[in-house]
Every structure is written in structure tokens, then in C-alpha cells.
Amino acid sequence: MPTNSKDRKRRHGALYLIALGGISIVIVAGVMALQPAPTPLDWIIRATAMLGFLAVFLTAISAVFMRELYQLLGRPFIRVHHVVAVAGLVLVTLHPVGVAIRSSSLRVFLPDFSSVDAFLSLGGRPAWYLIGLASLAALFRTRIKQSWRAIHYLNYVAFFLATAHALMIGPDFGSLAMRGVAALMALALVGVFVHKRLKRWRLTRRR
Numbered sequence: 001m002p003t004n005s006k007d008r009k010r011r012h013g014a015l016y017l018i019a020l021g022g023i024s025i026v027i028v029a030g031v032m033a034l035q036p037a038p039t040p041l042d043w044i045i046r047a048t049a050m051l052g053f054l055a056v057f058l059t060a061i062s063a064v065f066m067r068e069l070y071q072l073l074g075r076p077f078i079r080v081h082h083v084v085a086v087a088g089l090v091l092v093t094l095h096p097v098g099v100a101i102r103s104s105s106l107r108v109f110l111p112d113f114s115s116v117d118a119f120l121s122l123g124g125r126p127a128w129y130l131i132g133l134a135s136l137a138a139l140f141r142t143r144i145k146q147s148w149r150a151i152h153y154l155n156y157v158a159f160f161l162a163t164a165h166a167l168m169i170g171p172d173f174g175s176l177a178m179r180g181v182a183a184l185m186a187l188a189l190v191g192v193f194v195h196k197r198l199k200r201w202r203l204t205r206r207r
């Protein structure tokens with residue numbers, strides 16, 4: 001591809017990513033407007049939760065559209081995956097930091113193993129560690145070789161814990177519509193997992 005057209009594609013790609021961020025903010029603001037939060041800190045906790053949840057989802061989904069993303073955005077899959085992942089990591093960190101400030105306690109970072117119900121409703125806590133661990137494994141993948149991929153799969157577990165957490169205690173996930181959206185997102189990730197496994201299995205069989 002000539003450099004000029006490659007540059008143009010990249011510029012358009014950056015605009016698409018910015019537009020995706022803008023659309024996500026508008027959707028989240030719309031959902032939140034239906035149920036206004038009592039304080040600015042509550043707005044921040046809910047907005048970072050929903051945007052972070054969406055960014056983690058989009059990062060995971062991006063793994064299925066490697067070629068398409070390259071064609072559309074003019075950047076290798078890993079760059080796009082990286083940018084959205086970093087946005088997600090920042091947001092899902094600001095979210096519990098907001099909760100810690102609201103409750104004046106760092107205990108909000110401790111997973112609760114007292115019952116299955118408590119563990120799942122506060123499932124964002126373990127999910128936060130799992131996403132961090134899975135991302136670190138990807139960052140150091142050349143050093144830890146094969147095992148990084150298995151650790152990276154923890155992102156799936158994290159997403160399901162975060163979904164349970166949002167459905168069980170999220171003020172914006174009370175409606176049938178939002179519950180349906182969360183269920184569809186989780187189902188789509190099951191699809192991603194199965195699709196990736198089938199693709200790998202076919203590749204290894206061909207060799």
C-alpha cells in the first residue's frame with residue numbers, strides 16, 4: 001500500500017476509534033440519565049464502571065476481527081487491542097478507586113469469600129485482579145512463552161464475574177433491557193472463546 005493511502009487509512013482509523021469512544025460515552029450518559037445519581041462521585045463510579053465494562057468487552061471481541069480491524073483501521077490487531085485494553089484498565093481501576101473514596105476504605109479491594117452470593121455480587125473485586133494479571137501475562141508473553149495464553153484466558157472468567165457483579169448490584173442493570181444487553185455481551189464472549197478454540201484446533205490439525 002503506498003505510504004499516503006496507508007497514512008490516510010490510519011488517520012481514518014484514529015477517527016473511528018475516537019468516534020467509538022464518543023458513541024460509548026453518549027450511550028452510557030443516556031442510560032445514566034434515566035436514573036440520576038445523588039452525588040458527582042456516584043456518577044463517576046457508575047460511568048467508569050459501565051465504560052470500563054464496555055471497553056473490556058470490546059477488547060475481548062477485537063480478538064475475533066484481527067484481519068478486519070487491520071483493513072478498517074490500518075493498524076495491526078495488537079495495537080488496537082492494546083489501546084482499548086489500556087482504556088478499559090484505566091476505567092475499571094478508577095471505578096473501585098471511586099468506591100474506596102466513597103466508603104473511605106481500601107477493603108473494597110478484597111474479594112469476599114463469605115458466600116457464593118457475596119463473592120458473585122462483589123465479583124468486580126476478583127475480576128479486577130484477573131484482568132490485571134491477564135494483561136500482565138500478555139505484556140510479558142515473549143518471556144513466559146506458551147503459558148501466557150492460558151493466563152490471558154482469565155479475561156473470560158473476569159468478564160463473567162464482572163457481569164454477575166453488574167447484574168447483582170449495578171443500579172443501571174435493574175431493567176430488563178440492560179439485563180438483556182449484559183446477557184448478550186456474555187453470550188458473545190462465549191462465542192469468541194468457542195470460535196478461537198475451533199480456529200486453533202483446525203490450524204493444528206492441518207499441520
Ligand code: HEM
Nearest residue numbers: 056059060063081082085088089131135138139155193196
Ligand atoms: C482489558 C484487557 C484485555 C482483555 C479483556 C483481553 C482479551 C483478549 C481475548 C478474549 C483474547 C482472545 C484469546 C483466545 O481465546 O485465544 C485476546 C488475545 C490476545 N491478547 Fe488480549 N486482552 C486484554 C489485554 C491485552 C494486552 C494488554 C495485551 C498485550 C500487551 C494483549 C495481547 C493479546 C494477544 C497478543 C492476543 C492473541 C491474539 C491471537 O493470536 O489469537 N491483550 N485478548
Ligand code: HEM
Nearest residue numbers: 046049053092096108109124125128162166170171172173
Ligand atoms: C475492586 C474492584 C471493584 C469494586 C470495589 C467495585 C464496586 C462496585 C460497586 C459498589 C458498584 C455499585 C455502584 C453503585 O452503587 O454506585 C459497582 C457496579 C458496577 N461495577 Fe464494579 N467494582 C469493582 C470492579 C469492577 C470491574 C473490574 C468491573 C468491570 C470489568 C466492574 C463493573 C461494574 C459495573 C458494570 C457496575 C454497574 C454500574 C451501574 O449499574 O451503573 N466493577 N461496582
